[in-house]
Amino acid sequence: MNFQARPLRLSTTQTDFEAEFHKRLHWSAETDDEIEQRVADILKDVQQEGDAAVLRYTERFDALPAPSVAALELTQAELEAAFDALEPVQRHALEVAAARIRSYHQAQKQASGQSWSYRDEDGSLLGQKVTPLDRVGIYVPGGKAAYPSSVLMNAIPANVAGVEDIIMVVPTPRGEKNQLVLAAAYVAGVSRAFTIGGAQAVGALAYGTATIPKVDKITGPGNAYVASAKKRVFGLVGIDMIAGPSEILVLADGTTPPDWVAMDLFSQAEHDELAQSILLCPDAAYIEAVQEAIDRLLPTMPRAEIIAKSLNGRGALIQTRSMQEACEISNRIAPEHLEVSSDEPHRWEPVLRHAGAIFLGAYTSESLGDYCAGPNHVLPTSGTARFSSPLSVMDFQKRSSIIEVSAAGAQKLGPIANVLAQGEGLQAHGQAAVMRLR
Structure with a gap:
């Protein structure tokens, strides 16, 4: 069966860009x-x-x-x-x-x-x-x-x-x-x-x-x-987290082979129909080349039906005014996986503030991060990268504060604690500190 994938085409110069962009991003974590x-x-x-x-x-x-x-x-x-x-x-x-x-x-x-x-x-x-x-x-x-x-x-x-x-x-x-x-x-x-x-x-x-x-x-x-x-x-x-559908956002400056980017979009779309694959690029001709690659490569994919449904339902190819604007939009999306498919990725990385994982350069496919690069592939989704982080060693540890106040320290801190405790109406707190004064 010949499946077709036509991700939503948008341009940031459109008057209705914000409304259409928001509709494409929307996904609810609520279960029925x-x-x-x-x-x-x-x-x-x-x-x-x-x-x-x-x-x-x-x-x-x-x-x-x-x-x-x-x-x-x-x-x-x-x-x-x-x-x-x-x-x-x-x-x-x-x-x-x-x-x-x-x-x-x-x-x-x-x-x-x-x-x-x-x-x-x-x-x-x-x-x-x-x-x-x-x-x-x-x-x-x-x-x-x-x-x-x-x-x-x-x-x-x-x-x-x-x-x-x-x-x-x-x-x-x-x-x-x-x-x-x-x-x-x-x-x-x-x-x-x-x-x-x-x-x-x-x-x-x-x-x-x-x-x-x-x-x-x-x-x-x-x-x-x-x-x-x-x-x-x-x-x-x-x-750890409540994970939503898998996501990939590719920031491209037009220097990466279009086939590579198309396959990177496929790599997330093949997870399931709700997965999201988005390309942000200032080069209209390059976006056309990526669409041509999608059309040519999709029939070769064993999971073509799932990929097509994902790209048609939640995918987008967005033309931006510049790479700087693409980075600003990326920060709004806060994607799970963010590829900086550019010949100068370190120019853009400092301005990218919200992402589960950032993949720098044309040779860094997201799939390497999934399997063997080293960093964890359990990442925040659905915009939660604005306030949460990848799974890490720290998720399997806990932290206890250590406090050992010296006799001299008690003389300095006791009166301060007493003033604050009295202000809160907690007299026993204050007395516990005052009793240790010489």
């Missing part, structure tokens, strides 16, 4: 009422019934009957066997990707994930103590596709942070296990793994069951049911 109610029911059942509810929903949704939840656990021997059985080229790719991801997150920990302290002029000790979470749960999507990269990106920073217990859940519909996912769990240092998914898996991790231990935080992407469940258990446990 039916999903919310079903998720609420599933979580309530898991909270009340534990393993029994997990087994029931796993059989219903994944067509995977089991005598016990223990029978759904993957042993370390099985994970290791999956790794050993990989084709050499797959094993090498997994090892190289894991090594680069681990190296990046170790550098990240060294730069910003360490404890520190200092003494002031009165000899008081002030600082911060950084400690890892005890146990985390990572959700790995399964079903329509397998995502070993998600295993690496979630488990490795947790491992580098020092988390002792990393519990992985992954749906295996009809019992079909993806060996690359299992091998990735082995390479990434997953402690325990269960073949369960959906809202029931999130509930099991959040509440704990007789078999599945309760975790402190849940990370990893999933479908609308998983996203809704993560929202509902937040507060009882931590979560």
Whole structure:
């Protein structure tokens, strides 16, 4: 079947640009009422019934009957066997990707994930103590596709942070296990793994069951049911984020081969129909060349139908007045993935303030970031890069303030604390400080 992709064509000189641009960007993170109610029911059942509810929903949704939840656990021997059985080229790719991801997150920990302290002029000790979470749960999507990269990106920073217990859940519909996912769990240092998914898996991790231990935080992407469940258990446990559809924004100055840019737009559009791919470029002829490349390359894509629906429904090719204006629009969008496809990317990078990840230069395809560049591919979507950050070592750590006031420091700080406490009407606070005065 011959699918056609015609992303919306816009120019910032159009009088209706703002209105049309806003309509194309709009996406709501709200799930429908039916999903919310079903998720609420599933979580309530898991909270009340534990393993029994997990087994029931796993059989219903994944067509995977089991005598016990223990029978759904993957042993370390099985994970290791999956790794050993990989084709050499797959094993090498997994090892190289894991090594680069681990190296990046170790550098990240060294730069910003360490404890520190200092003494002031009165000899008081002030600082911060950084400690890892005890146990985390990572959700790995399964079903329509397998995502070993998600295993690496979630488990490795947790491992580098020092988390002792990393519990992985992954749906295996009809019992079909993806060996690359299992091998990735082995390479990434997953402690325990269960073949369960959906809202029931999130509930099991959040509440704990007789078999599945309760975790402190849940990370990893999933479908609308998983996203809704993560929202509902937040507060009882931590979560990374509520992820929306995948996004790519390409800022192009016309110097990159159009085929490369077209394929980069495809790389996000092939995720699903709601994914968003946008090109911003001041060169009208180049935009035409990218459209021609889209027309020519689309029929060669195995996921052409999904790509076409995504580009037709949410894609856009936008002509700007200049690269500077393109950068300003990019900051308004705050995209998940931002490619600066230019022969002088470092000229534009300083003015780009909001993005999950910035890919500099024509040779830096977003897909390298997805798999093996090193930085984390779990990124904020739907404009949330304005105030949130990629998954990192810090997501698997917590910080405690360290305060040791010296005798001399108490003489200086006590009267100040007392004045402020009296002003708030909290006399005991003030007295606790005053009692330490000589």
